[in-house]
Amino acid sequence: MDYRADQFAAPLYVDRDLLPRPIREVTLLQNLPWKYRFTTWYVLPIGVWKVQVMRLFNYLRSNRRRWIPLILAAGWLVVATGMTLNNQAADPRDGQIEVHLDPTKVLGSDSCEKCHAAEISVWKQTPHHETFQTLHRKPEAIQIASKLGISSFKHDSACIKCHYTMQQSASGLEPVSGVSCESCHGAAKDWIAIHNDYGGPGVTGEQETPDHRLQRLRASIAGGMRNPANVYLVAQSCYRCHTVPDEKLVNVGGHKAGSLDFEIVAWSQGTVRHNFMHSHGQSNTVSDPARLRLMFVAGMIADLEFSLRATASATEKATFGLTSAQRAARAAKRLEAAQGQLQQPLLDEVLQAFKGVKLKLNNREQLEAAADKINTLGIRFAATVDGNTLEAIQKYIPSAERWK
Numbered sequence: 527m528d529y530r531a532d533q534f535a536a537p538l539y540v541d542r543d544l545l546p547r548p549i550r551e552v553t554l555l556q557n558l559p560w561k562y563r564f565t566t567w568y569v570l571p572i573g574v575w576k577v578q579v580m581r582l583f584n585y586l587r588s589n590r591r592r593w594i595p596l597i598l599a600a601g602w603l604v605v606a607t608g609m610t611l612n613n614q615a616a617d618p619r620d621g622q623i624e625v626h627l628d629p630t631k632v633l634g635s636d637s638c639e640k641c642h643a644a645e646i647s648v649w650k651q652t653p654h655h656e657t658f659q660t661l662h663r664k665p666e667a668i669q670i671a672s673k674l675g676i677s678s679f680k681h682d683s684a685c686i687k688c689h690y691t692m693q694q695s696a697s698g699l700e701p702v703s704g705v706s707c708e709s710c711h712g713a714a715k716d717w718i719a720i721h722n723d724y725g726g727p728g729v730t731g732e733q734e735t736p737d738h739r740l741q742r743l744r745a746s747i748a749g750g751m752r753n754p755a756n757v758y759l760v761a762q763s764c765y766r767c768h769t770v771p772d773e774k775l776v777n778v779g780g781h782k783a784g785s786l787d788f789e790i791v792a793w794s795q796g797t798v799r800h801n802f803m804h805s806h807g808q809s810n811t812v813s814d815p816a817r818l819r820l821m822f823v824a825g826m827i828a829d830l831e832f833s834l835r836a837t838a839s840a841t842e843k844a845t846f847g848l849t850s851a852q853r854a855a856r857a858a859k860r861l862e863a864a865q866g867q868l869q870q871p872l873l874d875e876v877l878q879a880f881k882g883v884k885l886k887l888n889n890r891e892q893l894e895a896a897a898d899k900i901n902t903l904g905i906r907f908a909a910t911v912d913g914n915t916l917e918a919i920q921k922y923i924p925s926a927e928r929w930k
């Protein structure tokens with residue numbers, strides 16, 4: 527059976543109760559290995575320490591009474607350190623970390639390798655994979671980190687959210703790779719065994735009934751899979767990172783305020799593309815035109831959703847808030863232009879959800895409510911609309927020369 531044959535026909539995930547929750551960050555209590563907690567004092571050159579310690583020792587040797595203040599000072603240090611540690615534990619904001627994926631459910635790309643070797647080899651050529659090795663060496667990154675007082679890239683909350691994949695191991699939270707399979711497809715623990723089960727041992731994809739297929743796709747999504755069978759789910763992954771929804775990172779750190787020219791067809795069909803399933807790993811083909819049209823519109827909807835989320839988190843009139851609001855307005859304009867050609871009822875609803883909303887600071891509730899509404903509509907759009915009905919916007923779809 528062609529893997530895509532009934533992709534558009536099956537109404538995947540339209541019942542309201544089953545719709546996946548909107549994407550929100552997972553906030554965890556930081557569980558850093560000790561070696562990363564103190565970062566400045568121990569990097570003083572050993573030579574400097576040695577000289578200072580020898581001086582102190584010589585000074586103390588010359589008179590026994592000089593030991594008294596030292597003992598008092600040491601006692602004070604022990605008490606003060608204890609208090610600091612206690613305070614750290616008491617303040618819930620300390621040691622918190624934001625990640626996209628629940629690290630207890632991340633399996634790592636090694637667990638995909640045995641069945642998806644071709645996808646892995648493509649991924650290894652992308653900046654998503656490379657960022658694990660390169661980010662901490664880039665001058666621009668070091669500058670951002672110094673402005674934010676970051677000492678360890680791979681263990682600091684401000685970068686790991688988008689540049690790394692974190693996994694919970696016995697020794698704590700560990701970075702296992704850059705942007706990985708699970709960054710886009712969801713942490714795999716609860717869906718890995720479901721997503722490829724055609725109906726028990728011995729049943730092949732060709733023998734699977736359409737009913738079973740639909741149940742399987744739904745079960746995988748319920749298990750947290752961002753299954754590309756519903757393209758909105760993967761589009762959401764892209765925009766969640768590529769709108770860079772982190773005010774401090776942008777306004778204080780000077781990080782780019784999002785990939786402003788991000789468009790999902792152009793950015794997914796070039797170096798990122800890994801469509802091997804229908805040829806059993808033999809060739810990496812471009813998705814068909816109907817699928818690209820669906821993806822294109824789903825991308826615009828997701829752009830609006832996540833620009834609204836970013837604007838919702840803005841608190842000061844500076845680069846981040848302004849860029850996010852402009853981006854939301856632009857996404858809505860683009861959708862409106864497409865809708866002029868398409869007259870699609872669901873797009874009407876999306877634009878309606880945006881209409882009453884004020885793109886202003888400190889308007890979190892209203893903006894998030896609109897984004898949540900658009901989340902639902904986007905998933906439904908991708909589940910029910912046939913890309914063949916979107917021919918009127920073919921002229922807007924980026925052609926191959928523009929693919930990244």
Ligand code: HEC
Pocket residue numbers: 529633634635637638639640641642707708711714718721722731752753754755803
């Ligand atoms: C034991 C083999 C196996 C393993 C391990 C495996 N997959 Fe799959 N995967 C499959 C098969 C077979 C399919 C095709 C399912 C179908 O026909 O819909 C598939 C499909 C997919 C799809 C496309 C879903 C769709 O229907 O459009 C994604 C995405 C995916 N796998 C991601 C992963 C990731 C990420 C991992 C590792 C965390 C992984 N898989 C591990 C066998 C596997």
Ligand code: HEC
Pocket residue numbers: 661664666667668670671674676684685686687688689766767768769770771772775779781782784785786
């Ligand atoms: C909210 C998501 C997000 C967070 C958090 C984040 N980044 Fe990024 N970063 C991105 C995205 C997306 C890009 C790609 C931008 C593009 O090329 O359009 C990027 C690109 C970069 C680049 C440019 C890479 C290049 O080669 O052009 C640097 C440098 C960088 N990030 C540093 C950092 C540092 C340092 C941190 C932590 C302090 C951080 N980022 C945190 C999303 C994020």
Ligand code: HEC
Pocket residue numbers: 626653654656657660661687688689705709710760761763764765767768790793794798930
């Ligand atoms: C977990 C966060 C994350 C997700 C999810 C994500 N990206 Fe990225 N992406 C990044 C970061 C970070 C970079 C920059 C890496 C670097 O250069 O260090 C990047 C870079 C890229 C680049 C290279 C850009 C260039 O200028 O060369 C492309 C293309 C891209 N992403 C496409 C996508 C697409 C398409 C999706 C969704 C299907 C997606 N990304 C999902 C974080 C993410």
Ligand code: HEC
Pocket residue numbers: 529635638642645646647649654705706707708709710711754760761794798800801802803804812813817
């Ligand atoms: C940057 C985000 C991103 C990353 C990283 C990513 N994927 Fe995907 N994946 C997608 C998107 C988007 C699609 C749908 C593409 C399309 O339809 O053209 C997809 C489709 C797939 C498919 C089905 C496509 C087919 O027809 O063959 C499989 C299987 C898959 N991914 C597995 C993986 C595995 C395994 C990894 C890790 C090596 C991975 N993906 C990494 C975004 C990503």
